[in-house]
Amino acid sequence: MGLSTSTKDFDTRVKESLDDAFMQKAVAKAQDDQWVKRETSRENLGNWEEWRDLGEQIRQHTLENLDFYLEQFSDNVTKNGGKVFFASTEQEATDYVKDVIRQKNAKKIVKSKSMVTTEIDLDRLLLEMDGVSVMETDLAEFILQMDDWDEPSHIVFPDIHKNREQIRLVFKEKLGYDGDNEPEHMARFAREVLREFFLDADVGITGCNFAIASSGMVNLVTNEGNADLCESIPDTQIVLMGMERIVPNMADAEVMDNLLSRSAVGQSLTSYITFSGPKLTEESDGPDDFHVVILDNKRSEALGTEFQSVLQCIRCGSCLNVCPVYRTIGGHGYGSIYPGPIGAVLSPVLGGYEQFGELPYASSLCGACTDTCPVKIPLHGLLVEHRRVMTDELKMGHGFVDKQMRFIAKATSSPFLFKQALKFGHVGLGVLGAKPSSTTENLYQYGGFISGGFGLIKGWTSVRDLPRPPKERDNFRSWYKNREQGGAAK
Structure with missing residues (x-):
């Protein structure tokens, strides 16, 4: 699977997602349920904005001193009897694991859930071995x-697009399950x-929610x-x-666990908060052979850039649970294992614009993701920055859409062309007009609404x-000009 989850182009993925009515209902219900649980648990904690400030400070401080904390963590793991491998690429990481x-x-x-x-x-x-x-x-995985x-x-909820009956049929076909579809x-x-x-394993x-630099311990948070x-x-x-999933000490990990649990699943704490490392002499269980693979995979390229703050992410999924675009197209529409607003920012950083350049445009820029992020990543601002980089620095046009935008820019910046558009807009768009219903008579008093069209017009009128x-005589400029000349206001 890798970072990319689909070989289909963005438009195809979105169309398939828009046609998936069950998925949309499931996502909408999950978002609504999570809103109540999340906001309640945050309110119960108290001073939520102060907790967010603290979380942001911890993550920013760690990233600004990442080399120090990674070295400290590595030294402590080694001191405890474990082994650490720094992998620059995914190939190096997988080769080490296979070795x-x-x-x-x-x-x-056996694997636990790990992005x-x-x-x-x-x-x-x-x-393949x-x-x-x-x-x-993990049950969902x-x-x-x-x-x-x-x-x-x-x-956080990787199988959100399935219902209980679909799961029952999967269990029946693949595992011989003959029971009902009760979740329990x-x-x-x-x-x-x-x-x-x-x-028998x-x-x-496992993955790692937070690595504790001061002790060499690994913090895992599971349900x-x-x-x-x-x-x-x-x-x-x-x-x-x-490489960014690290905190300086245990006290900082406690703060992050509180932020993560409330933001991810709306609980004070998830069922299991574990700090682990190599098996100690006095312990009866745990690994005798303990390895930590620390992956870069282009993360370091974001350090010191305008996108560094995306590495603050703690993978809570809260931004997905408030996003209107994710609510409509679900996770599969993004074509990345990191969907939603965080995926739209992170995927181009890790995978490049050629593969994920459409994702920064899959946003209404409403800012709900930024408002809910427990570590205050300016997500919608980073989406705008991605667009700026692609448009201004990399000169990456978007085909017909780019040509339309250039035409609109030229037309609206030219007084002559703009006046012509006002003069002939009513007639010119009449061919796309549709009659309004009786309930919208006042809104569409000038001859209905635009139905269909092409390009950017279709993108708007379809939803x-x-x-x-x-008509020209009825528009605002004509009304204002008439008023300035002493005419009666209509």
Whole structure:
């Protein structure tokens, strides 16, 4: 899968998403439910804006001193008996993981949910190894795997686009499940299937919510406890983390966990908050062989640029849960494992504009994402900055859309052309006119509204009403000119 989740172009993905009525209803319901839970949990914490300020300060301070904290974390992991590998590219990261698996002669791998492992397409690469089986143990990721590795559609709720009956049919076809579609029954069945894999696993692979620089510990935040089993049962644990997922100390991790839990799932704390590392002498469980892979994969290119603040992200998915565009097209429309506003900013940083240059335009720039972000990333401002870079610095036109915008700019900057548009707009757009309903008579008093069209006009009229322009004698300029000359105001 990797960073990109689809080979289809942006317009095709969006059209398919717009035609998926179930997905839209599921996303809308999830957004509405999460709004109540999220805002309630934030209110219960108290002084939410002060917590946001503190979270922003911690993340900015860490990024500004990232080299120091990464070195400190690496030294402490090594001191505790673990191994650290810095991977510049996804190829280096996957090669290291495969080398560990070969050295261990491992056959069964269990994984907890990790955006980084999906970003580097680790599942597919491991499955290509002879005799190696991989099992995703997060319930939602497990469902997607059983459904022929279906694409995730949300950072926190990856199977949000499926209903319980669809899941039941997947379990029946792939696992022989013969029960009903009650979530509790299906979850118990999945638990029984997964427990066998946990007990037989040779290697556990996890992500990392926050790495603690001062101690070399790894902080994992989960709802199901599957990550705890991935790290405590197998003899070998491999942690994959983006280089930015680090905090200076335990106190800072506590702040981030509070922000993450409330923003991601609307809870005071998720079910399992774990701090782990290599197995200590006095401990009865945990990995004897502990590896941390710290991935760059173009993240360092954002440091010191206008896009550095996107690395503050703690992967809570809160911005997705307030975004009107995500509400309409869901996660699959973005074509990236990072959907929604954060994906529209981060995907071009990691994957480039040629592949993800459409995403910064998949936004209404309403600013809801910026307002809800627990670490105050200026997301809608960064979307505008992406557009500026593509348009002004890279001179990346957008085909016919770009030509239309240039024409509009020229027409509106020319007094003659602008006056002609006002003069003939009513007649010229009459061919696209449609009669209004009785309830909109006043709004469309000049001859209905524009229906259809082409290019930018179609993009607007397909989802919004565009009143037909008035005749020249009825427009505002004529009215104002008549008034200035002492005429009666109409």
